[in-house]
Amino acid sequence: MDKTLQSIVQTLEKDFGAEANEIFGEVEAVVSLENIVAASQKLRDDFDFALLSTITAVDYFPEVSPRYHIVYVFNSLSKNLQLTLRVPVDGEKPIIPTLTGVYKNANWRERELWDMFGIKAEGHPDLRRILMPDDWDGHPLRKDYPLGYEEPQFTFNFEEIDLSKPKGEM
Amino acid sequence: MATPYALPEVTLDEIKHLVSQRALDGETVLLNMGPQHPSTHGVLRLLLELDGETIVNCIPDVGFLHTGIEKNMESKTYLKAEVMSDRLDYLNTVGNNFAYCLAVEKMIDVDVPPRAQAIRVILAELQRVASHLVWLGTSALDVAAMSVFLYAFREREIILDILELVSGQRMMTTYIRPGGVWRDVPVEFDDAVRNVLNTFPKRIDEYEDLLTKNPLFLDRTLGIGKMTAEEALQWGVTGSTLRGSGPDWDLRKKRPYSGYEQYDFEVPTATEGDVYARYLVRIREMRESLKIIEQALNKLPLGPVRSNDRKIVPPPRSEIGTSMESLIHHFKLWTEGFDVPKGSVYAAVESPRGELGVFIESDGGPKPYRVHWRTPSYNNLEALPDMTKGLLIADLVAIIGSVDIVLGDVDR
Numbered sequence: 189m190d191k192t193l194q195s196i197v198q199t200l201e202k203d204f205g206a207e208a209n210e211i212f213g214e215v216e217a218v219v220s221l222e223n224i225v226a227a228s229q230k231l232r233d234d235f236d237f238a239l240l241s242t243i244t245a246v247d248y249f250p251e252v253s254p255r256y257h258i259v260y261v262f263n264s265l266s267k268n269l270q271l272t273l274r275v276p277v278d279g280e281k282p283i284i285p286t287l288t289g290v291y292k293n294a295n296w297r298e299r300e301l302w303d304m305f306g307i308k309a310e311g312h313p314d315l316r317r318i319l320m321p322d323d324w325d326g327h328p329l330r331k332d333y334p335l336g337y338e339e340p341q342f343t344f345n346f347e348e349i350d351l352s353k354p355k356g357e358m
Numbered sequence: 359m360a361t362p363y364a365l366p367e368v369t370l371d372e373i374k375h376l377v378s379q380r381a382l383d384g385e386t387v388l389l390n391m392g393p394q395h396p397s398t399h400g401v402l403r404l405l406l407e408l409d410g411e412t413i414v415n416c417i418p419d420v421g422f423l424h425t426g427i428e429k430n431m432e433s434k435t436y437l438k439a440e441v442m443s444d445r446l447d448y449l450n451t452v453g454n455n456f457a458y459c460l461a462v463e464k465m466i467d468v469d470v471p472p473r474a475q476a477i478r479v480i481l482a483e484l485q486r487v488a489s490h491l492v493w494l495g496t497s498a499l500d501v502a503a504m505s506v507f508l509y510a511f512r513e514r515e516i517i518l519d520i521l522e523l524v525s526g527q528r529m530m531t532t533y534i535r536p537g538g539v540w541r542d543v544p545v546e547f548d549d550a551v552r553n554v555l556n557t558f559p560k561r562i563d564e565y566e567d568l569l570t571k572n573p574l575f576l577d578r579t580l581g582i583g584k585m586t587a588e589e590a591l592q593w594g595v596t597g598s599t600l601r602g603s604g605p606d607w608d609l610r611k612k613r614p615y616s617g618y619e620q621y622d623f624e625v626p627t628a629t630e631g632d633v634y635a636r637y638l639v640r641i642r643e644m645r646e647s648l649k650i651i652e653q654a655l656n657k658l659p660l661g662p663v664r665s666n667d668r669k670i671v672p673p674p675r676s677e678i679g680t681s682m683e684s685l686i687h688h689f690k691l692w693t694e695g696f697d698v699p700k701g702s703v704y705a706a707v708e709s710p711r712g713e714l715g716v717f718i719e720s721d722g723g724p725k726p727y728r729v730h731w732r733t734p735s736y737n738n739l740e741a742l743p744d745m746t747k748g749l750l751i752a753d754l755v756a757i758i759g760s761v762d763i764v765l766g767d768v769d770r
Contacts, residue, residue, distance in 0.1 A: 212701055
């Protein structure tokens with residue numbers, strides 16, 4: 189592990205009880221839900237991680253506690269370092285604190301989390317669906333959401349499939 | 359004829375918090391721009407709050423091109439899922455494969471032969487030039503410079519021909535594979551790339567003659583859509599859009615992959631952070647890309663183009679008829695795939711639009727448990743409302759062009 193990164197990770201371990209491990213040459217630290225905002229604030233202000241590359245989630249269905257891991261990828265331009273933070277979240281009513289106060293681009297990424305996983309960001313200024321249509325049911329990237337398909341409509345099954353198409357009021 | 363659907367009533371309730379009080383009072387006008395609009399570069403919908411022709415608020419609405427690529431990749435083996443990656447950013451197909459393969463290779467720890475690494479670099483840089491040509495043509499078209507568009511697309515065709523030469527496909531190449539590339543480049547490859555190297559610098563001069571000092575172009579671009587480096591980073595903007603504001607953040611230079619450290623090239627930057635600065639950066643980037651291609655082609659090493667690890671890379675077709683073991687490997691790889699150790703990885707490359715990252719989590723099986731694409735256009739587009747406030751609609755069009763978004767990249 190890089191020396192600078194090691195000292196940063198040690199600070200996170202000391203201040204926020206993070207658990208760090210190295211995998212495939214990358215450093216990952218598990219942080220608890222309460223500490224993620226403070227930890228990212230510290231990363232940005234004290235260690236100059238100016239760029240939040242992405243926020244995403246992994247669904248470990250049928251695990252319940254924790255069901256999700258939220259993955260944050262931070263980058264520091266001045267130090268040329270990359271650090272991944274993971275936050276375990278419970279399956280029932282998943283709620284995370286928003287990072288929009290620290291990084292502005294957390295806005296769309298957290299909307300994506302809500303859209304795709306149904307994980308709510310508390311305190312988010314604009315929590316609407318972003319990629320799926322507004323009236324969509326369910327959260328597609330959850331593991332208990334089936335990978336569906338639409339049956340093609342031919343002459344022989346035209347009427348049968350026509351029955352299941354939306355009509356009248358939406 | 360009656361409409362098959364009852365049209366939903368238009369209401370402001372959902373977006374009340376995004377517009378100003380004046381819109382609710384009816385003083386300003388809300389106007390839809392897109393999703394079918396020629397200068398939104400695809401299917402981007404912008405909801406504009408206008409005071410006369412001045413933009414008060416700009417609310418992007420994305421997702422019209424959402425194809426569920428991340429979900430689909432979870433159900434395919436690592437080899438087959440790669441085909442989906444081409445469809446993300448359809449102007450940077452080689453780069454998408456590149457990022458995906460780097461991530462997979464990081465997990466399975468396979469060595470890529472030097473020849474394959476150099477071919478990857480050449481193709482990725484050719485693709486960068488092609489992508490910048492599309493940007494140049496369309497963004498110049500947006501500010502009413504028609505002829506550049508025709509020239510740029512003429513030249514792009516030459517590069518697409520090279521991609522067709524090596525992979526059989528103009529756009530969706532899937533040429534870069536985990537462990538190397540699909541197969542060696544044909545003998546005509548060298549001549550074809552040298553033709554690009556000989557003709558393109560003059561052609562780029564021509565574009566610059568048409569635009570760089572053109573007073574009409576300067577009027578439309580100078581001082582428009584300004585963004586400071588701090589703002590850009592706060593929005594997660596990367597790539598040429600960020601470099602137009604100052605920082606020389608280029609992953610090819612800062613975290614070299616696939617042998618980029620061997621090549622001598624510069625990272626162009628500008629400090630103004632406006633549309634014109636981004637234009638200058640991208641034009642110079644095309645020249646730097648040509649420099650990289652020339653160096654890589656001159657010392658293109660001989661040797662294999664795929665790893666010899668038969669557990670990862672399918673055997674060549676010629677062996678399958680004679681070797682039982684090869685036949686078994688072939689069968690196993692294309693039906694079951696290879697297992698990838700448990701864990702997660704984030705690999706990023708410098709795409710023409712910025713940091714293209716792929717996050718893969720493996721549960722130890724032959725299919726990725728979760729794939730997430732950190733696409734640069736998504737973040738770059740998010741910064742758009744900040745850049746456009748207080749400007750005219752005509753400026754907005756120039757700014758969309760300068761941010762260089764690809765909607766396939768945004769919506770995934």
